[in-house]
Amino acid sequence: MSNDAKTMTIWQRGLRSDLIACLLIGLIAVICFYAMPSGLSLLTRIIAIMLLVLSIDLVTGYGGVATLGHAALFGAGAYAAGIAAAKFGITDPLLMLLIGTIAGAIAGFLSSLVILRGHGLSQLVLSIAVIMLAREAANKFSTWTGGSDGLSGIAPSPLLGMWRFDLWGKTSYWLAVILLLVVFLILRQIVRSPFGMLVKAIRQDPIRVSAMGAPVYWTLVKMYVISGAVAGLGGALSAVATKVVGLDALSFELSAEAVVMLVLGGTANLFGAMIGTTVFIWFEHLVSSVNPFHWLTIVGVLLVTVVLFAPRGLTGIADQLRDKFGKGGAK
Amino acid sequence: MSLFEVRNLSKKFGGLNVTNDVSISLNPGDRIALIGPNGAGKTTFVNLVTGHIRPDAGVVMIAGQDVTRLSPRARVHAGLVRSFQVTRLFPEMSPEEHVAMAILQRMGKVEKAFGDYRSMPEVMAETAEILGILNLTPIARSRVSGIAYGQQRLLEIGLAMALRPKVLLLDEPAAGVPSSDTVLIERALDRLPPDLAVLMIEHDMDFVFRFAQRVVVLAAGTVIFDGTPAQVAADPQVREAYLGSYAE
Ligand SMILES: Nc1ncnc2c1ncn2[C@@H]1O[C@H](COP(=O)(O)OP(=O)(O)O)[C@@H](O)[C@H]1O
Ligand SMILES: [Mg+2]
Numbered sequence: 001m002s003n004d005a006k007t008m009t010i011w012q013r014g015l016r017s018d019l020i021a022c023l024l025i026g027l028i029a030v031i032c033f034y035a036m037p038s039g040l041s042l043l044t045r046i047i048a049i050m051l052l053v054l055s056i057d058l059v060t061g062y063g064g065v066a067t068l069g070h071a072a073l074f075g076a077g078a079y080a081a082g083i084a085a086a087k088f089g090i091t092d093p094l095l096m097l098l099i100g101t102i103a104g105a106i107a108g109f110l111s112s113l114v115i116l117r118g119h120g121l122s123q124l125v126l127s128i129a130v131i132m133l134a135r136e137a138a139n140k141f142s143t144w145t146g147g148s149d150g151l152s153g154i155a156p157s158p159l160l161g162m163w164r165f166d167l168w169g170k171t172s173y174w175l176a177v178i179l180l181l182v183v184f185l186i187l188r189q190i191v192r193s194p195f196g197m198l199v200k201a202i203r204q205d206p207i208r209v210s211a212m213g214a215p216v217y218w219t220l221v222k223m224y225v226i227s228g229a230v231a232g233l234g235g236a237l238s239a240v241a242t243k244v245v246g247l248d249a250l251s252f253e254l255s256a257e258a259v260v261m262l263v264l265g266g267t268a269n270l271f272g273a274m275i276g277t278t279v280f281i282w283f284e285h286l287v288s289s290v291n292p293f294h295w296l297t298i299v300g301v302l303l304v305t306v307v308l309f310a311p312r313g314l315t316g317i318a319d320q321l322r323d324k325f326g327k328g329g330a331k
Numbered sequence: 332m333s334l335f336e337v338r339n340l341s342k343k344f345g346g347l348n349v350t351n352d353v354s355i356s357l358n359p360g361d362r363i364a365l366i367g368p369n370g371a372g373k374t375t376f377v378n379l380v381t382g383h384i385r386p387d388a389g390v391v392m393i394a395g396q397d398v399t400r401l402s403p404r405a406r407v408h409a410g411l412v413r414s415f416q417v418t419r420l421f422p423e424m425s426p427e428e429h430v431a432m433a434i435l436q437r438m439g440k441v442e443k444a445f446g447d448y449r450s451m452p453e454v455m456a457e458t459a460e461i462l463g464i465l466n467l468t469p470i471a472r473s474r475v476s477g478i479a480y481g482q483q484r485l486l487e488i489g490l491a492m493a494l495r496p497k498v499l500l501l502d503e504p505a506a507g508v509p510s511s512d513t514v515l516i517e518r519a520l521d522r523l524p525p526d527l528a529v530l531m532i533e534h535d536m537d538f539v540f541r542f543a544q545r546v547v548v549l550a551a552g553t554v555i556f557d558g559t560p561a562q563v564a565a566d567p568q569v570r571e572a573y574l575g576s577y578a579e
Contacts, residue, residue, distance in 0.1 A: 011450035213407030
């Protein structure tokens with residue numbers, strides 16, 4: 001084993017640790033599957049939102065772009081997949097996911113052209129404008145989107161012709177887990193690559209990057225396209241799993257909550273996005289079932305606590321502990 | 332034709348002529364010092380030349396190519412590289428990552444979305460060489476925010492080396508460095524390729540005399556002297572501009 005490690009390149013070692021992380025995530029997914037057979041649709045929802053939060057991590061955590069409109073990309077994927085199924089009879093679930101991914105990438109490209117015009121606060125305002133316009137458009141074209149009633153009539157055919165989307169959501173769940181693992185592996189490659197390093201550098205000092213002769217604007221646009229694809233996949237997954245798409249997929253609330261989940265988990269390491277989403281939605285689910293009237297207050301208190309005592313999020317706490325007790329881990 | 336030529340460059344901020352009809356040219360291998368009192372417009376000159384600020388008038392040429400209207404990035408590709416008076420680095424990244432990124436940029440690989448630079452032998456070898464020249468090997472993997480300012484200044488020079496420019500503009504490379512460490516900076520500058528044209532802004536006249544074959548003096552945005560180091564100290568206009576502070 002240690003002999004192997006010596007002959008492996010750093011890239012291969014990175015891939016190995018990613019595969020180990022995938023095994024762990026898969027193991028957790030198996031445990032969850034057996035531990036709460038009635039909670040599979042909640043878990044699937046968590047994974048769909050996780051894809052949205054991961055996609056925000058790419059542009060905000062890594063790229064430093066401030067956005068409160070990212071659900072536009074998620075919603076684009078959800079509506080594209082939903083409309084393909086409900087209006088064009090494209091019910092193959094993988095095809096629906098592909099359509100959602102492409103729609104998300106296109107939405108990412110278009111919104112980046114708007115959002116990257118601004119900096120700081122104006123960037124934030126532009127991103128809010130994007131989500132509001134997107135929502136308004138979906139409301140307006142109700143013949144296509146179902147407007148405020150939502151888009152129904154989405155009936156995905158069995159996955160690969162073999163697995164029906166059952167009442168318990170088992171097929172959706174495993175589909176979601178596999179998508180998450182694939183996305184995670186790809187994103188780990190991207191963030192460790194020269195391109196990923198360039199994006200991180202742009203967050204820290206774009207003028208320095210341009211003085212080194214590297215592209216700033218188009219690099220961020222590209223990252224936005226990748227991010228849009230991931231968010232669009234998340235939206236399409238939610239359309240496939242829930243068989244409806246509502247205007248809430250295109251909401252400012254979802255955009256803002258997703259940013260909160262990212263901050264809660266910790267930015268720019270991908271794990272934070274996944275942990276933050278899980279903790280937030282889980283907590284929301286628990287608290288709202290115990291006390292449906294005050295769950296927002298309780299979630300608010302949780303957030304203030306995290307931001308005050310662990311400004312770098314839950315994964316930041318882990319980093320601090322690791323720094324404190326020596327071991328410099330691979331990151 | 333010169334390698335690098337600035338003709339009649341002008342810039343006003345408000346009513347103030349910060350750069351006033353400045354012309355300078357450099358040939359391969361030149362070592363030129365640009366000096367002048369604080370606020371003379373030296374940094375603005377660099378910003379105008381590299382495209383970080385738009386000039387009101389004038390032309391910037393690199394190897395016969397008019398780059399006056401190009402972006403800072405395109406000028407780097409044409410061979411013009413600068414360093415910053417106040418260090419601009421990426422605080423969360425290591426010296427190794429800085430230099431590797433500059434090398435990747437030069438090789439046209441900085442946008443590769445796959446692979447890891449640490450698994451690219453040609454990138455790693457050159458990175459190690461540059462960090463070695465600068466004595467930065469021991470801290471190659473530390474965060475830049477945690478290393479000494481003098482080391483950050485050296486890394487600024489390292490970035491310039493990694494980009495292999497034709498023309499290098501150094502804005503006070505030794506500013507803020509304890510005098511005990513300026514020798515390290517001088518040594519790093521000695522290792523620059525001989526055919527590279529270098530224009531250095533610097534206040535320490537001893538350093539200027541050791542470094543430059545030619546000195547250009549800027550005062551209130553205007554070139555008031557362009558000649559050898561031996562002549563500059565004797566020039567009455569230069570003496571006046573400095574109110575005698577550097578003249579011996
Ligand atoms: N962006 C700017 N806007 C307005 N005035 C500026 C700007 N940059 C520099 N100046 C002014 O231009 C003059 C020259 O500044 P600078 O080029 O930094 O001088 P030096 O580098 O020679 O010390 C100073 O008076 C400074 O206040
Ligand atoms: Mg200056």
